[in-house]
Amino acid sequence: MFSHFFNKRKPQHDPITVLEKLNETLELLEKKEDVLLKKVNAEKEKAIEFIRGKNKRGAAQCVKRKKMYEQQIEQLGNFQLRIHDQMIMLEGATVTTETVAALRTGAAAMKAVQKATKIDDVDKTMDEITQQTENMRMIQEALSSPIGAASEFDEDELEAELEELEACELEEQLLQPATTAPAVSVQAPAPAERKPTRPVMSTSELDELTALQAEMAL
Template identity: 70%
Template sequence: MFSRLLGKPKQQTNALATIEKLNETLEMLEKKEKVLLKKADAEIEKAKDFTRAKNKRAAIQCLKRKRLYEQQIEQLGNFQLRIHDQIILLEGAKATTETVDVLRTGASAMKAMQKAVNIDDVDKTMDEINEQTENMKQIQEALATPVGAAADFDEDELEAELEELEGAELEEQLLQPSTVAPVSPVHVPASRLPTRPTPQKNTAEDDELAALQAEMAM
């Protein structure tokens, strides 16, 4: 169907020119339709004027011309509809053809890629990658294995020595004297401190009494 519409590739190239020509024709018909609509409206106004002037014959002639204009307008409308249908059909066929061409190009590219990459080559490459990965793991394990003097160390003996060190550390912590934090002095406001009695000076009578008591004691 599409080959009948657009024909050979050379004719497909002319599809855009055909659509453009149809659009130009459609625009011309629309302009002509507007002119006929104005003429029909003018005939109606003339018919009204002749009717007011009691010229019935002239008014009827105006209405006849209006009918002729309306027939042409209807015919132009049918022409426009056919052109619209043709444009839509051509645009759809062009889009479909372009889509098919793109899909065909993609299929050809995919086919070329499949030819370039053989499934056997892919399997071989994956086997090589797996082999290299396994070799790398073995190399890493070999490098991680202790050699020389470090390989002769007994893990059990090292763990026992570590336990002895931990026990000695714990015992040393238990033997350390516990330090008591010094008690900070309590500040007592001056108003709450007990008042000491103010010493009074001895009078002469007190001195004599004290001397008498000393003599009696002797």
């Protein structure tokens, strides 16, 4: 029973509940202040009427009531200032409390993370990463190594042969003349005039010509 009673009254001390209650009280005081201001104005008007009617006693009574209302207004103003001051302090305390609670939550979370992540586990993880990196490097080197006939070549012999070829190429470049004579254009000779070809003689005609030359020689 008592626990139920205390649990029921506990929310009354909640900062949000208190701020709401102070705000309601402040609104009530402002309403009372408005009512008193209206009464002050009313008493002032009555006093003016009594003065116009040459009723100084009635005017004095109105002025007294007016002064009493003004004192109450001043008192309500002081109450409002106190409530405002209390609300500002409570709001600041609420922000402080929430900040502290958030910091505690963050500290607890950090502590839980540190508890779950031990330094030994971190060192073990880093060792595993290093070992995996080394294994991957060895695998890449094994894959990039030459196999078959290419693996039988001696790197020193290949380098020596390459240097020999470079030396030969340099020597050929040095032996070449600096400038080369311009090529002389050779014009093709004009085609010779064709001479008339002799008619081809038959065998009998050749024999007769031979016999005729022999006779003329005698």
